[in-house]
Amino acid sequence: MTEAAVRTVALTKRYGSLTAVDGLDLEIPKGSVFGLIGPNGAGKSTTFAILASIVSPTAGRAEVAGFDPSSDARSVRRHLGYMPDVLGVYDNLRVDEYLEFFAAAHELRRSSWTGLVDGLLELVGLEVKREAMVESLSRGMKQRLALARALVHDPDVLVLDEPASGLDPRARVELRTLLGELRAMGKTVVISSHILTEMEEMCSHVAIMEAGRLLASGEPAEIGDRLRGGHQVVVRLAGGEVLRYTVTGEEAQRDLLHRLIVDEGLPVVEFREEGAGLEQLFMDVTEGTLQ
Amino acid sequence: MTVFTALPPLNPVLARELKQRMRGRHVWLVVTLYLVILVLILRWVYDAASRDSQFDQFNGGVNLLASAAAGRAIFQWLLFFMLLLVCFIVPGLTAGAISGERERQTLIALQLTLLRPRSIVAGKLLASLAFVVLLIVASLPLLTVPFLVGGVALSEVLKGLVMVLATAVTLACLTLACSALLRRTQAATVVAYGLVLAMVLGTLIVYGAQQVPRRGVGPRPDPWILALNPFAATADVVQGRTQFEGFTTPFGPLRDLLRLSAEDRFSEVFAGPTVAEDLPLRVAPAQVPATAVARAVPAPATTIPGLGTDFGSSSSGSGGFFIDSGNSSVGGQSFAVGALPDDRARLGGVRFWVVALWTWLALAVAAVVLTVRRISLPATRE
Numbered sequence: 001m002t003e004a005a006v007r008t009v010a011l012t013k014r015y016g017s018l019t020a021v022d023g024l025d026l027e028i029p030k031g032s033v034f035g036l037i038g039p040n041g042a043g044k045s046t047t048f049a050i051l052a053s054i055v056s057p058t059a060g061r062a063e064v065a066g067f068d069p070s071s072d073a074r075s076v077r078r079h080l081g082y083m084p085d086v087l088g089v090y091d092n093l094r095v096d097e098y099l100e101f102f103a104a105a106h107e108l109r110r111s112s113w114t115g116l117v118d119g120l121l122e123l124v125g126l127e128v129k130r131e132a133m134v135e136s137l138s139r140g141m142k143q144r145l146a147l148a149r150a151l152v153h154d155p156d157v158l159v160l161d162e163p164a165s166g167l168d169p170r171a172r173v174e175l176r177t178l179l180g181e182l183r184a185m186g187k188t189v190v191i192s193s194h195i196l197t198e199m200e201e202m203c204s205h206v207a208i209m210e211a212g213r214l215l216a217s218g219e220p221a222e223i224g225d226r227l228r229g230g231h232q233v234v235v236r237l238a239g240g241e242v243l244r245y246t247v248t249g250e251e252a253q254r255d256l257l258h259r260l261i262v263d264e265g266l267p268v269v270e271f272r273e274e275g276a277g278l279e280q281l282f283m284d285v286t287e288g289t290l291q
Numbered sequence: 292m293t294v295f296t297a298l299p300p301l302n303p304v305l306a307r308e309l310k311q312r313m314r315g316r317h318v319w320l321v322v323t324l325y326l327v328i329l330v331l332i333l334r335w336v337y338d339a340a341s342r343d344s345q346f347d348q349f350n351g352g353v354n355l356l357a358s359a360a361a362g363r364a365i366f367q368w369l370l371f372f373m374l375l376l377v378c379f380i381v382p383g384l385t386a387g388a389i390s391g392e393r394e395r396q397t398l399i400a401l402q403l404t405l406l407r408p409r410s411i412v413a414g415k416l417l418a419s420l421a422f423v424v425l426l427i428v429a430s431l432p433l434l435t436v437p438f439l440v441g442g443v444a445l446s447e448v449l450k451g452l453v454m455v456l457a458t459a460v461t462l463a464c465l466t467l468a469c470s471a472l473l474r475r476t477q478a479a480t481v482v483a484y485g486l487v488l489a490m491v492l493g494t495l496i497v498y499g500a501q502q503v504p505r506r507g508v509g510p511r512p513d514p515w516i517l518a519l520n521p522f523a524a525t526a527d528v529v530q531g532r533t534q535f536e537g538f539t540t541p542f543g544p545l546r547d548l549l550r551l552s553a554e555d556r557f558s559e560v561f562a563g564p565t566v567a568e569d570l571p572l573r574v575a576p577a578q579v580p581a582t583a584v585a586r587a588v589p590a591p592a593t594t595i596p597g598l599g600t601d602f603g604s605s606s607s608g609s610g611g612f613f614i615d616s617g618n619s620s621v622g623g624q625s626f627a628v629g630a631l632p633d634d635r636a637r638l639g640g641v642r643f644w645v646v647a648l649w650t651w652l653a654l655a656v657a658a659v660v661l662t663v664r665r666i667s668l669p670a671t672r673e
């Protein structure tokens with residue numbers, strides 16, 4: 001029970017007649033990188049906003065690091081770093097001043113600011129922009145700065161709404177590394193994204209939601225198997241013959257390959273999974289209806 | 292360094308806003324422009340005063356009364372324009388305080404820090420007011436001119452500054468509430484300037500409209516509404532009946548308005564024992580001939596005996612409008628001065644400007660409470 005860094009119980013948020021989040025039950029283990037996947041309007045940002053104590057839920061409850069965002073927002077804020085999907089920056093302010101401002105706003109001692117800013121800028125790779133004006137940064141750099149800002153107060157839980165959008169391929173790889181580092185530091189990272197292949201690589205756990213409801217959750221490999229009773233493996237033989245098998249899990253896959261080659265002596269030319277990726281899973285599970 | 296660390300930490304929002312605002316190049320432009328305008332006004336009133344034949348320093352003597360009138364005119368015109376500029380500048384400086392952050396999508400990050408909504412509000416208010424205070428401080432040297440010319444008491448100058456500052460604070464609070472309640476800076480700006488217009492002109496129109504059906508008969512309309520008017524309230528702290536002295540001041544008509552209201556409504560106050568009105572004549576040493584210094588002015592810039600604070604005491608109980616308090620002979624000229632009974636406007640026995648200050652305070656507090664509520668998270672309404 002205590003191992004969940006974030007938990008939601010029957011979390012519901014209605015905007016008038018529209019139900020943005022509909023009885024969502026999530027359990028996000030401590031130290032995981034948790035990906036929330038869903039089509040546009042699924043309610044990902046709304047869920048994050050509730051976790052970050054920005055909006056209060058209509059019904060149900062949430063818990064972040066053991067605190068309820070709607071009743072104990074300040075405690076949640078001490079433990080949560082939130083990066084919204086829209087990036088806002090100030091005019092006439094330098095990058096280091098920007099971070100110092102948030103350090104001050106988080107009641108950190110003035111003497112610690114310089115070291116903190118150095119560390120954060122190095123972490124997100126913005127050292128060279130230390131004295132640049134914030135509004136002059138490129139979109140990707142602003143994104144990195146926003147991430148640094150979310151980390152100013154060394155939170156246990158990070159909620160990042162589409163952190164990878166706007167990043168160049170190299171920065172994405174760096175982001176993945178960074179998330180790994182944060183995870184190694186014992187932090188729990190909750191991210192949302194549309195780029196599913198990446199989520200698959202980055203996340204230890206994923207949840208798929210649509211129209212405010214949770215459709216599936218678990219480890220990326222495992223939920224596919226569970227939902228479809230295994231995934232498709234396509235085997236192409238030397239003669240051009242194509243065989244299809246449904247397997248569950250990596251073990252079964254290895255066994256199958258072993259059996260085909262060693263036991264049956266088939267001339268296997270290609271052995272690949274089909275639609276095992278999150279992308280296919282996502283397409284299978286969601287209906288693509290906008291509400 | 293040690294001094295800085297010993298100080299309590301500056302409000303982070305204020306510190307950040309000051310950094311940002313001081314970087315905008317227009318700051319110094321506005322300060323310069325403001326001072327140029329004030330200097331021009333000073334010049335203009337001073338010239339007008341110099342043209343007056345009575346105000347002739349090089350004629351062997353100084354007509355202190357005329358000089359005092361000129362000093363008062365200069366002071367009141369300066370005060371008037373300071374007030375006018377505050378009314379123009381403060382809404383513009385404050386309208387974007389919250390809505391601007393909303394528009395730039397920075398508000399949420401700010402709200403998610405450990406800063407309490409009231410600290411955010413305080414920082415925002417102080418940031419807007421810092422600039423106004425800068426302007427007021429910058430204009431202090433100019434205010435010494437009427438002080439040196441004479442006719443203005445220190446208490447009067449201070450009260451005048453308090454009114455300007457109070458106006459600035461009130462307008463900043465009201466504009467901040469507009470900025471928090473409305474989504475767009477543009478809308479907040481329009482509504483804030485609308486409020487200023489309502490306070491400055493609207494109140495006068497309402498006051499005048501009350502008067503129309505009565506046409507001079509019956510009691511005067513209720514001056515309460517004028518307590519919302521920064522100019523009317525400031526008119527009540529300035530002194531001197533300049534209409535008898537050959538100079539017109541912007542506050543003269545407002546004073547008359549208030550006084551007339553007071554006459555009818557609170558005649559018992561008016562007729563009773565009166566509190567003396569300060570009417571000191573301040574004289575710069577250089578302007579006073581030696582005989583006058585020996586006779587009446589012992590030290591640089593002192594209140595001339597007979598025109599001092601207890602000057603009006605001779606009028607106690609007599610209830611008249613003009614009481615001859617005797618003759619003073621200054622600089623070889625002899626003149627009689629009419630002492631004025633306390634004709635200040637009162638509302639329910641309290642001085643009008645005091646009532647105004649309390650009214651503004653109530654408005655400002657209400658505005659701040661609204662603002663704090665609006666920027667508190669989690670938002671219950673969306």
Ligand SMILES: Nc1ncnc2c1ncn2[C@@H]1O[C@H](COP(=O)(O)OP(=O)(O)OP(=O)(O)O)[C@@H](O)[C@H]1O
Pocket residue numbers: 015018019020038039040041042043044045046047085291673
């Ligand atoms: N403030 C609001 N008022 C009314 N409806 C809202 C509000 N915020 C979100 N919604 C609605 O709630 C639903 C969920 O929105 P949300 O932003 O959570 O989706 P999302 O999963 O983050 O989508 P995306 O992938 O496009 O970012 C949408 O239908 C949206 O229109």
Ligand SMILES: [Mg+2]
Pocket residue numbers: 044045046085161
């Ligand atoms: Mg979203």
